[in-house]
Amino acid sequence: MARLAILFFLLVSPTHALDPDEALADATLEARARALSQELRCMVCQNQSIDDSDAPLAKDLRVFVRARLQAGDSDDAIRAAVVERYGEFALFRPRIAQHTYALWATPLLILLLGGYLGWRMAGKSTPQNTSTDS
Amino acid sequence: MIVELGHFILVLALSVALVQAIAPLYLMRASRDLSRNAALGVAQRAALLQFVLVLLAFGALTYAFVRSDFSLAVVFANSHVAKPLIYKIAGVWGNHEGSMLLWVLIVAAYGAAYARFGRVQDGFAARVLIVQGWLGVAFLAFLLFTSNPFARLIPVPFSGQGLTPILQDPALAAHPPLLYAGYVGFSMAYAFALAALTGRAEDAAENWAKRMRPWILTAWIFLTLGIALGSYWAYYELGWGGFWFWDPVENASLMPWLAGTALLHSALVAEKRDTLKRWTLLLAIITFALSLSGTFLVRSGVLTSVHAFANDPERGLFILAILAGFTLVGFILYGLRLPQLAPDRAFRPVSREGLLLANNIFLATATVTVFLGTIYPLILDALGGGKISVGAPYFNAVFAPLTIPFALLLPLGPLLNWRQGHLQPLQSRLVLAAAAAALVTLGMVLTRGASVMVVALFAAALWLLFGAGLDMAQRLAPYRHRLVRFWALPASAFSAPLAHAGLAVMLLGILAATQWREEIVVAATPGQQMEIAGISLRYDGLRDVDGPNYSAEQARLTYLSGPHSGAHLFPERRFYEAERSQTTEAAITTDLTGHLYAVIGEPSGDKRVLRVWYHPYVAFIWLGALLMALGGSFALATRLRRSV
Numbered sequence: 023m024a025r026l027a028i029l030f031f032l033l034v035s036p037t038h039a040l041d042p043d044e045a046l047a048d049a050t051l052e053a054r055a056r057a058l059s060q061e062l063r064c065m066v067c068q069n070q071s072i073d074d075s076d077a078p079l080a081k082d083l084r085v086f087v088r089a090r091l092q093a094g095d096s097d098d099a100i101r102a103a104v105v106e107r108y109g110e111f112a113l114f115r116p117r118i119a120q121h122t123y124a125l126w127a128t129p130l131l132i133l134l135l136g137g138y139l140g141w142r143m144a145g146k147s148t149p150q151n152t153s154t155d156s
Numbered sequence: 157m158i159v160e161l162g163h164f165i166l167v168l169a170l171s172v173a174l175v176q177a178i179a180p181l182y183l184m185r186a187s188r189d190l191s192r193n194a195a196l197g198v199a200q201r202a203a204l205l206q207f208v209l210v211l212l213a214f215g216a217l218t219y220a221f222v223r224s225d226f227s228l229a230v231v232f233a234n235s236h237v238a239k240p241l242i243y244k245i246a247g248v249w250g251n252h253e254g255s256m257l258l259w260v261l262i263v264a265a266y267g268a269a270y271a272r273f274g275r276v277q278d279g280f281a282a283r284v285l286i287v288q289g290w291l292g293v294a295f296l297a298f299l300l301f302t303s304n305p306f307a308r309l310i311p312v313p314f315s316g317q318g319l320t321p322i323l324q325d326p327a328l329a330a331h332p333p334l335l336y337a338g339y340v341g342f343s344m345a346y347a348f349a350l351a352a353l354t355g356r357a358e359d360a361a362e363n364w365a366k367r368m369r370p371w372i373l374t375a376w377i378f379l380t381l382g383i384a385l386g387s388y389w390a391y392y393e394l395g396w397g398g399f400w401f402w403d404p405v406e407n408a409s410l411m412p413w414l415a416g417t418a419l420l421h422s423a424l425v426a427e428k429r430d431t432l433k434r435w436t437l438l439l440a441i442i443t444f445a446l447s448l449s450g451t452f453l454v455r456s457g458v459l460t461s462v463h464a465f466a467n468d469p470e471r472g473l474f475i476l477a478i479l480a481g482f483t484l485v486g487f488i489l490y491g492l493r494l495p496q497l498a499p500d501r502a503f504r505p506v507s508r509e510g511l512l513l514a515n516n517i518f519l520a521t522a523t524v525t526v527f528l529g530t531i532y533p534l535i536l537d538a539l540g541g542g543k544i545s546v547g548a549p550y551f552n553a554v555f556a557p558l559t560i561p562f563a564l565l566l567p568l569g570p571l572l573n574w575r576q577g578h579l580q581p582l583q584s585r586l587v588l589a590a591a592a593a594a595l596v597t598l599g600m601v602l603t604r605g606a607s608v609m610v611v612a613l614f615a616a617a618l619w620l621l622f623g624a625g626l627d628m629a630q631r632l633a634p635y636r637h638r639l640v641r642f643w644a645l646p647a648s649a650f651s652a653p654l655a656h657a658g659l660a661v662m663l664l665g666i667l668a669a670t671q672w673r674e675e676i677v678v679a680a681t682p683g684q685q686m687e688i689a690g691i692s693l694r695y696d697g698l699r700d701v702d703g704p705n706y707s708a709e710q711a712r713l714t715y716l717s718g719p720h721s722g723a724h725l726f727p728e729r730r731f732y733e734a735e736r737s738q739t740t741e742a743a744i745t746t747d748l749t750g751h752l753y754a755v756i757g758e759p760s761g762d763k764r765v766l767r768v769w770y771h772p773y774v775a776f777i778w779l780g781a782l783l784m785a786l787g788g789s790f791a792l793a794t795r796l797r798r799s800v
Contacts, residue, residue, distance in 0.1 A: 042679045114547025129525040136517035144505040
């Protein structure tokens with residue numbers, strides 16, 4: 023229980039920990055860094071992005087992301103570098119690949135299936151003129 | 157002594173619940189009217205008694221918390237003498253055992269409310285109470301066998317460990333009871349569905365949808381408020397103004413809400429038009445199954461999350477058994493009865509039924525998306541596909557395009573007739589609403605600039621808002637010259653426009669707060685000035701302040717410009733001695749157009765890190781939720797006046 027309480031505390035302790043000295047001077051690069059940071063998982067926290075977390079590891083990763091951006095890397099290259107270090111678990115936006123096709127396609131399939139069934143149900147029947155209540 | 161009594165009373169409540177679950181079944185086997193009435197009588201009395209007993213047990217636990225009786229394990233682990241009274245009471249449900257006792261109390265309360273206030277006395281009512289009885293048995297057994305809140309500690313500790321400081325908050329004191337009243341309320345949908353699916357032909361209640369609706373409405377209103385309150389708490393407490401994190405446990409509450417919203421609408425069709433009945437029954441079972449999975453996910457520790465304060469495989473298995481048991485029984489009875497259910501009555505795609513069906517398709521898709529996103533990593537991992545994360549970017553990517561057609565179709569529903577609707581007579585007014593939405597959107601694009609998706613969402617939300625206004629105008633039109641009769645309009649006439657406008661307001665709030673948020677992070681020395689969203693602020697320095705059970709450092713910021721000029725902001729960092737932990741307390745200035753949100757960060761040399769945000773229109777999010785709940789309440793109020 024005490025361990026859990028600590029875990030609990032770690033999770034929700036003062037968040038959003040970007041320090042003033044981390045931010046890049048270049049506004050465009052900084053905006054990209056922020057957007058990217060929000061999609062990268064803090065590996066020692068629970069369900070927090072590195073942008074939200076004040077864990078030292080998250081800070082290291084923020085600094086890493088900004089260094090790579092300044093070196094001129096693309097967002098994808100940086101994501102790939104993070105995956106190489108920590109695995110795909112670090113990405114909050116799952117990559118579209120064989121193992122995630124079901125994840126990305128299912129909502130659309132459900133919508134289409136529902137639409138088809140609903141249309142068939144309402145379309146095939148002609149309303150009788152028996153009822154009048156509204 | 158009181159504690160032992162509480163424990164004893166809880167065991168007694170379990171036996172009463174067993175009577176409620178089993179005795180009426182025997183009495184109903186005899187087909188005479190006399191014994192059917194006897195069955196209902198037994199079920200009603202047992203339901204009332206069960207509630208009184210659980211309430212007494214709950215009172216006993218509350219007493220132990222208020223008295224800080226540390227001989228109780230839960231009190232020791234979750235309370236402290238130096239804690240304000242309200243948080244001693246809230247501490248009762250700020251832990252696993254106590255929160256499950258609250259759950260049981262609410263199950264019993266719904267059963268007792270139906271026993272006491274249900275107006276139609278028939279076999280159907282008895283069957284509803286039997287199902288509620290079984291729920292009482294399941295959760296009382298869970299409580300007594302795996303999560304006894306009355307377990308003692310020997311030797312008795314001298315002091316308690318305290319309640320996690322971030323839970324010491326008025327909103328969080330009210331969050332679990334509201335949320336549970338929502339979750340558990342959907343057990344009534346389940347009980348009504350099972351009652352409709354069982355019983356002899358002469359006992360069947362054709363109007364089950366009508367009888368079910370007030371209870372689903374009640375559950376939905378509570379769940380809406382509970383989720384909104386949790387979101388608002390996260391917003392001001394977690395330190396930067398995020399209001400929704402797509403955390404597994406948030407998702408666990410969103411799923412029954414989405415399914416429950418679909419259920420509200422399909423039950424309306426089932427009641428008024430005698431169609432979509434089979435779908436409504438299935439949805440009722442699914443909605444409650446999702447409420448139970450919410451409990452399972454939170455209480456079992458399958459998904460580690462902020463809310464999982466007890467990770468215990470035994471408890472997890474027990475809840476999984478309850479979840480599987482009730483869901484399976486529901487599905488089996490549904491499958492057995494399906495062939496005998498009357499076929500649906502016909503309607504055109506362009507009709508109120510058609511649009512409500514579309515609403516259900518979108519909401520079902522949304523529910524599946526949240527479900528899939530939440531459990532996909534678990535399944536993939538179990539199948540050996542590796543560890544992945546599914547976070548906010550995924551949900552946002554799916555929900556944004558889903559919301560647009562949903563919001564575009566939504567306003568048409570209430571404007572169309574049942575069975576077969578016509579758009580032509582509405583054409584000019586719809587064009588007007590669309591033009592207004594387009595104009596405001598254009599203004600937004602010119603002043604702010606935004607991505608295509610954001611522009612589309614913004615326009616769709618405005619169309620929804622104006623469409624709700626149009627709906628209201630249509631309802632009021634017959635009373636234009638007769639103000640007196642306007643006041644005689646039933647409250648339910650306002651419910652759909654209000655709730656739909658609420659959704660529009662919430663969408664606008666979400667868009668504004670996520671797209672146009674401004675942020676500054678500075679390492680400041682006293683006297684330093686900063687500027688955000690056209691507002692000038694000055695940092696005046698830090699001082700120490702003491703609260704009832706914490707000490708804090710408090711910063712002072714002064715407005716140098718604008719309508720608040722001269723006013724101060726006091727963000728705090730609190731240190732809780734008993735719990736040895738700290739919280740940040742944001743200082744927030746609320747205006748209708750936005751919140752200024754200030755937080756103290758870490759020391760940085762001799763300077764202090766300050767984080768200040770401007771969250772434009774963020775309050776619209778919770779205002780929208782309130783409007784939705786208000787709309788639901790109006791529908792409920794009219795219903796209660798007529799009959800239950």
